[in-house]
Amino acid sequence: MQMKITASQLSNLLEEIKTLMELNGENPFKSRAFGNAADKIRELGDSEDWETRTRTGKLTELPGIGKGIAEVITDFVQNGQSKVQAELERALPEGLLELSRVPGLGPKKARSVIETLGIKTLGELEYACAENRLATMKGFGEKSQAKILEGVRFLRAGEGLQPLPVAEADGLLLETALKKLAGSKKRVELAGALRMRREVIDSIDFVIEKGAVEAADWKSKLDELSSQRQTQVPVRLHEVAAKNFESEWLKQSSSPEHWTELGATTGASEQAIYESAGYAWVPAESREWASDLALFKKSKPIELVQTSDIHGAFHFHTVASDGALTLEEVIQEAISRNWKFIGVSDHSQSAFYAQGLKSDALKKQRDELEKLRKKYPQIRIFWGIESDILGDGGLDYDESTLGDFDFVIASIHSRFQMDREAMTERLIRAVENPATTMLGHLTGRILLGRKGYDIDFDRVFEACAKHGVSIELNSHPSRLDVDWRHGEKLRKLGIPISLNPDAHERDGFNDIRYGVDMARKACLPKSQIINSWNVEEIEKWLKK
DNA sequence: GCCGTTTTCGGCCCGACTGTTTTCAGTCG
Numbered sequence: 001m002q003m004k005i006t007a008s009q010l011s012n013l014l015e016e017i018k019t020l021m022e023l024n025g026e027n028p029f030k031s032r033a034f035g036n037a038a039d040k041i042r043e044l045g046d047s048e049d050w051e052t053r054t055r056t057g058k059l060t061e062l063p064g065i066g067k068g069i070a071e072v073i074t075d076f077v078q079n080g081q082s083k084v085q086a087e088l089e090r091a092l093p094e095g096l097l098e099l100s101r102v103p104g105l106g107p108k109k110a111r112s113v114i115e116t117l118g119i120k121t122l123g124e125l126e127y128a129c130a131e132n133r134l135a136t137m138k139g140f141g142e143k144s145q146a147k148i149l150e151g152v153r154f155l156r157a158g159e160g161l162q163p164l165p166v167a168e169a170d171g172l173l174l175e176t177a178l179k180k181l182a183g184s185k186k187r188v189e190l191a192g193a194l195r196m197r198r199e200v201i202d203s204i205d206f207v208i209e210k211g212a213v214e215a216a217d218w219k220s221k222l223d224e225l226s227s228q229r230q231t232q233v234p235v236r237l238h239e240v241a242a243k244n245f246e247s248e249w250l251k252q253s254s255s256p257e258h259w260t261e262l263g264a265t266t267g268a269s270e271q272a273i274y275e276s277a278g279y280a281w282v283p284a285e286s287r288e289w290a291s292d293l294a295l296f297k298k299s300k301p302i303e304l305v306q307t308s309d310i311h312g313a314f315h316f317h318t319v320a321s322d323g324a325l326t327l328e329e330v331i332q333e334a335i336s337r338n339w340k341f342i343g344v345s346d347h348s349q350s351a352f353y354a355q356g357l358k359s360d361a362l363k364k365q366r367d368e369l370e371k372l373r374k375k376y377p378q379i380r381i382f383w384g385i386e387s388d389i390l391g392d393g394g395l396d397y398d399e400s401t402l403g404d405f406d407f408v409i410a411s412i413h414s415r416f417q418m419d420r421e422a423m424t425e426r427l428i429r430a431v432e433n434p435a436t437t438m439l440g441h442l443t444g445r446i447l448l449g450r451k452g453y454d455i456d457f458d459r460v461f462e463a464c465a466k467h468g469v470s471i472e473l474n475s476h477p478s479r480l481d482v483d484w485r486h487g488e489k490l491r492k493l494g495i496p497i498s499l500n501p502d503a504h505e506r507d508g509f510n511d512i513r514y515g516v517d518m519a520r521k522a523c524l525p526k527s528q529i530i531n532s533w534n535v536e537e538i539e540k541w542l543k544k
Numbered sequence: 545g546c547c548g549t550t551t552t553c554g555g556c557c558c559g560a561c562t563g564t565t566t567t568c569a570g571t572c573g
Contacts, residue, residue, distance in 0.1 A: 026545095029556050033545040066546050104562095106571050141564060354573075355557070413573065414560065 014038035020088035095120030167201035186212035314343030315500035321346035345384035348396035393429025402435035411440030438470035475515030487522025
């Protein structure tokens with residue numbers, strides 16, 4: 001069966017080849033070339049017809065794609081697999097791919113662990129750490145062993161777990177298949193963690209009407225779909241009689257705490273069940289804490305933000321630092337979404353790894369921005385910077401440079417290893433800086449990849465409230481940081497929350513929907529979400 | 545591997561940190 005070739009298939013392939021080359025110790029510039037080509041393809045997306053471009057030999061017209069990479073792509077498009085990728089995989093020592101995922105273990109050290117200790121799996125590595133065998137190896141010691149052990153435990157906890165967007169794609173695939181099997185007479189609905197928009201998904205749940213599908217049919221359908229699925233997240237079907245469908249659907253789309261707190265169990269619809277208990281309908285994503293239910297009292301339910309309330313957003317990177325779009329392209333994309341405002345913020349000078357902007361680059365961007373403001377009067381363009389928070393809590397430019405921006409996002413990008421007290425002080429100092437508008441990705445966590453650093457949230461939140469500093473809800477699905485679980489504190493302190501895509505490419509604009517999901521999970525009122533404010537309100541707030 | 549040119553080679557982003565070492569390799573962002 002011929003499947004349409006998508007940009008994400010191709011960029012994933014090239015990205016994987018890049019990783020395999022790194023692990024194989026290839027020339028770093030060569031592997032980077034594959035990474036660059038992957039970025040380019042992702043950036044162009046499916047506006048390109050990749051099959052036609054491949055067939056007609058026009059791949060090399062794209063910058064970053066030369067003869068070599070065009071051959072790899074052609075091979076993949078024609079044969080559905082890549083010889084280069086297969087060869088690289090063959091050349092790789094067993095276990096290297098898995099072990100190199102551990103924070104602190106790069107290609108060199110992972111290889112050394114495999115060769116010296118004969119370790120091939122995370123489980124073996126964990127055991128070797130417990131046995132103190134790593135610490136005795138050349139180039140390793142007590143501390144690196146402890147760090148690696150922590151990394152292994154963190155990764156193992158993530159097995160069978162997937163980030164929301166990845167599991168969501170599987171969920172849609174399965175939902176379509178299930179509904180087709182069930183036909184129009186029997187109901188099938190998505191429930192569980194996916195319907196609740198949890199940031200990490202541990203199972204894909206459906207509530208189905210009794211007799212909707214035969215177990216054997218579903219099993220063979222699942223087998224058939226397994227090659228198209230991107231995850232091994234377990235799938236669960238909850239079968240229920242038609243008369244109890246709504247109540248079961250509600251139960252399977254709520255936390256146990258929420259379900260218990262609600263108390264009511266029967267009704268013709270979810271809405272009716274909530275109403276009979278004195279509440280307005282609660283969206284599934286907001287059914288987490290028992291105490292949040294009170295926010296939905298029928299007399300005066302909380303108004304949550306929705307995607308249609310989003311008039312704009314802050315935190316976009318451009319080609320001036322590590323983004324893929326030019327300043328003008330970012331603005332045009334915002335306009336195409338009917339946004340009323342956009343806040344661009346490239347990296348600051350200390351962010352070498354991301355080509356942070358030095359003073360001449362700042363001036364250049366500012367001049368360009370002035371021209372674009374005239375050219376696109378239909379949108380308010382805020383000029384900002386994502387300033388690194390330095391080790392001592394200071395920001396990255398002098399006071400007068402910082403004063404030129406409309407807004408400043410203060411973020412930590414280095415020195416993650418500080419203890420709780422030092423990190424808390426560092427953040428508070430950044431909050432106290434009069435130039436700071438908002439705190440970026442508060443804990444630096446990478447979901448399923450890296451724990452955030454430990455801070456005293458209460459103290460940081462209180463400092464934000466005191467100094468009128470907003471907190472970013474970084475909407476990249478691997479961050480979703482600040483965590484929605486802090487919703488009650490943020491609500492009580494009334495700290496303005498900014499749903500920031502932190503976009504480095506066109507696709508990143510879409511991530512804001514995950515920010516909306518998390519804001520709804522946090523039960524933050526719409527009025528607290530900066531993106532829903534009109535331009536005058538934002539300008540007034542920024543002036544303060 | 546890609547690119548660009550003063551074109552067929554040489555450069556491609558690089559600084560900080562960590563833990564190890566006893567002057568630096570490896571990892572990270």
